[in-house]
Amino acid sequence: MQFLFIINPISGNEDKSHLLRMVKAELKTDDKLTIFKTTGENDTEKIQQQLKKENFDRVLVAGGDGTIKLAAEAMGENALPIGILPAGSANGLASDLDLPEQPKKFIPIALYGKTRKIDAININDELGLHISDFGLNAELIKEYESSSLRGKLGYAINSITTLFQSKGPYEFEISTEKESFTKKGIMLALANSKKFGTGAVVNPKGKIDDGIFEVLLFKKLDLFEILKTLNEGKELSSDFVESFPVKEVKIKTQQKVDFQIDGEYCKAISEVNAKILPNKLEIAVRLG
Template identity: 80%
Template structure:
């Protein structure tokens, strides 16, 4: 097999050299590989060029959800199997795929594991694979990206400041093919999976391959309900979060609000158009 390894050197504030050494141990002389390290400068175009110049059998990604999103956008016109080496500050997509946390276990799955096709969401001009949102969580990610603290500890510490500084609740105009209505909340998410990268379960009924995504409207700050998200078996109160299943939606706000896609801060936006991209990505996973 011929592999393309895409490594994000700064994701998760973690050195990836140990992962690469373990990967090389798994491979033998029968396999070839090319290494590409992201720099934050024209990565999308550079990955597209590599994919156009050479034929690969599988793309292996060492990074977080944002790096997987980047590769998905680079592969929009072709579909190669993807393997994930979870190495981000938050690895929500890997968690939803039930990938093991130990590199000795997830590396063989990434390289040679069985694959499945999952949906994606077209969000304006970008692709979302996991969870994207307006409001509180996007504000947190914005603070996190400008902070020197990385990893889950960084999320936890920055969240304290963000909770006190948040300008929510916000008013969202939601338009689907069937209806148009207005809702208020501290956050509105577009979810194609169950969990945030922190492990919080916010969309218990979410499936990555059912041809639907969910609009999640978080109505208020509620500590008890937030703690429930850490338990996969807990059912969130409808007074805390409302869930709407859709294949397409337009979200509009009166004022620009912070927005993020798959853990990557975008900018303040007043309008987002989103629609389902069924079976858009082929990805290695843990077979149950």
């Protein structure tokens, strides 16, 4: 097999050389590995150039959700199977797919594992893989990206500052296939899966391959309900969050609100158009 191995050297604040060594040790004799390291400059175009040079069988991605999104967007309509090596500050997609956390277990899956088709969301002509949102969480990610603290400790410390500085609640105008309405909340999420990258379960009913996604409106700051998200299976109160299953949605705000896609801060915006893309990606998920 021919593999294109996309490595994000700075994701998760950890060196990836050990992953590269382990991948090389796991390869079969006739396999070929082409390595591409992201730099943050024209990565999409450079990956596309690499894809044109060889007939790759699979793309390996060592990084977080943003790096997987980068690889998927670079492949476009000619998507190859993706093998995920979770190595970001937040690995929401890997967590939602129940991939192992230990390299010696997830590397064989990434290389040779059976694949599964999953949906994605077109969000203002960008690809969303698991959860994107307006408001509080996007504000947290903005603070985190400008901080020198990385990993889950960085998220925890920055969350304290963000909670005190949040500009919410916000007013959201929501138009689905069936109805239009206005709601207020501290955060509005587009959820294709169950979990944030931190592992917090915010959409217990979410399925990543059911042809729909959920619009989640978080109405207020509630510490008890936030703690419940850390325990899978806990049902969140309807006073805390409302869920609207959709295939397509348009969201408008009166003011520009911070927005993020899959853990990557975008910018403050006032309008989002989102539509489900069924069976968009093929991900290696298990051996055998």
